[in-house]
Amino acid sequence: MDVIDPPPVPVTVVRSRPKRMRYLVAGGLCAAAVLFLVVGGLSRNIVYFRTVSEAVRAHDHAPADTGRLRMAGAVVTGSVVRAADGVSFKVTEGGVTASVFHHGDPPELFKDGAPVVCEGRWQGDSFDSDRIMIKHGAEYRPPSVDPNPAR
């Protein structure tokens, strides 16, 4: 591929082979380093999305893993206790219940039975949340009008 017509304006000296090689190697190393950084950054910042039953099962399986995750379930009726710096409650899904402590005020529509997604990490056997989202699916409309096929 080096056999091309000479440049019309041969002002510059065509780079010698070793120098080109060096550029290629340097470029390859840079690309590898960038890829390494990107993949590393990605794997360290993954937030898993799990339902309560999945999250509890995974936690029982590997209690030392306290990476951030989102846990979806419904607020257990009568379990909400307000504290000075937050609120503690239980969430349930698939017949499994977990205790959650949320730092800060829960959002407006947080109440008994509300479907919530808590984001945080396991702290022993309690889930330490710093963000609660009220879940109405990706679609806020009722299923009767716009069927939302189950994933």
Add this chain to the structure above:
Amino acid sequence: MKGALGFGGITLGFMAAALGVLTMGVGIHRRDGRIMATGRQFVFMVLLGAVVAAGAMEWALVTHDFSLAYVVRNHARSTPLLYTVAALWGALEGSILLWALVLAGYLTVTVRRLRARASEPLVAWATLVGLVVAAFFFALMLGPANPFKATSGLIPADGLGPNPLLQNHVLMAIHPPMLYLGYVGMTIPFSFAVAALITGRVGEGWLLETRRATLVAWAFLSVGIVLGAWWSYEVLGWGGYWAWDPVENASFIPWLTATAFLHSVVVQERRGMLRVWNLSLIIATFCLTILGTFLTRSGVLNSVHAFSQSDIGAWLLTFLGLAAATGIGLIAWRGDRLRTPGRIDSPVSREGAFLANNLLFAGFAFVVLLGTVFPLLVEALRNEKLSVGEPYFERMTVPLGLALLFLMAVAPALPWRAASGEVLRRRLGVPAWIGALTMAACAVLGARGVAEIAAFGLGAFAVAGIVRQYALGVAATRRAAGVGWPGALRRTVAGNRRLYGGLVVHTGVVVIAVALAASMGYTTKREFHLTPGQRVTLQSHHFTYLGTTRHQTGQKDTVQARVRVERGGKELGVYAPALSIFPNAPGGSAIGTPSVRTGILRDVYLTLVASPDQDGRITLGVQLSPLVVWLWVGGGIIVFGTGIAVWPARRARRRSSTGPDPLDPPAPPVPSADEMLQEAPA
């Protein structure tokens, strides 16, 4: 009736696009200019079809025609007129209709502009490719995304109304069309790039034809992104403006590749290099707009933005695959013609800087794209749901952004081919010192954060360089032409609109970068529990909770908390953050509306986190964010700069469209800024 009319419009659009493709194909095959001219006419039919369809939809919305399913889902009798009109782009089917309308508009303008040269192979092929894309979008509406589907069963007396999030800010009426004008505009350079590859005319011709269209589309995309951030800030009430949400990323990734393209085309125009790279970039940009549409409109993401779900995903993915395969295949096929004689002589040169800029932009786009699609890939492959946290994006993109800011400060001052140390010292010495002193001053004044201080310093460096370039250019024009400062400024800018407009755009980018650094680095956020009459203080701002008021309309039920804001004994006014419950949204949907006091130095951002409990106590969110308003101002500066760059030069405007490209007027009587810089005294 409106349904039939609208569907008729879509059918007309599709037929016209398909027949146009056929006719152009036959014309090109037979090299018959008359057939091609006929094929060209079909573009106008496509536009007519799109206008009829969009008009029928607006008519149905405004007249509450609930016999159409789309109207039922996106409109209610109580919806204000503005949001009724905006409902056209509130959901999937309507936004595809808007897409088709905008595309038809772009095609019409392009075909009209180049009417004298319709039979040239490049233009003919580009028209054909544009019509293929149009045919696809009309086919979408004939198939899975028919906006005119009739309501099944009884026609209801009232509709559900638009999504609550989409009906409480004016920006929602402007932001999506802007974004679409940007997205769809990328089809034009894509069509010409594909045409260039097919015809083998891979030189600079296609770039010159599409230069202005690309810039205009880019400006719309930029405005769309900034307005989206603004809307997020004013409406969503979480206090931020950018969350690295997949939908935001979907608009940002093509912007990154388009920005890279705008820079690297200069190298090709000037030195004939980077041909493969430029073709790849614009094809990638087009594919990324389709990917963005797929991500946002197929419901594949579980995100606050992804409102719609349908089987349109498969169609869009197939089209994306076809577009990408066509592009890659054509580039591989034309590989031999794409080799260019030029070489980059020295990394410290204008073209070297452009190359570095492009690598950074490409890396940036890759990082964001990976973070956006990674959850989808994992879900598809391992059936596990996850999301990529914001820290990933922040940690990866901040260094890239700072490196780009540095290049922006240095590159415009570099000469082509190679720079000597002497030239670098002369051109960059003073701006670099200004940048360094700014950093030192920030550090001494107690600014925290390396990235923030670096952003301020590099921003000062870049702006100082821009001011220097303007000052030298204007001074030289003044001397040469013997006119006053205002006249000299006008002549200088008119002499090289692209350079001086580009520098204004750079200024806008610096303003945004500084605002980003300040507002992300130095925001204070607190939540307070307040009973009426209670007063709290945060950073010498005092907040007094006065009480709440309730409003009830058919559309929503709103609780407003009135809060008096004072600073240093001066009253800044009474602000009313609100919470609205939308009864039309079953299950109840609560949307907070923040109340923002916008200031030149800082915004006071109030949110009602929780409405009064049984003791009358509310939770008030207070956030003090510096310089946020400059994000929007920066967006305005970018538009202004792009306007300067694309504005036709006076002489070219009088000439026919077959004349030289107006962006590149013949040499003005005064030396161009580039030449002047070469000779500028120290």
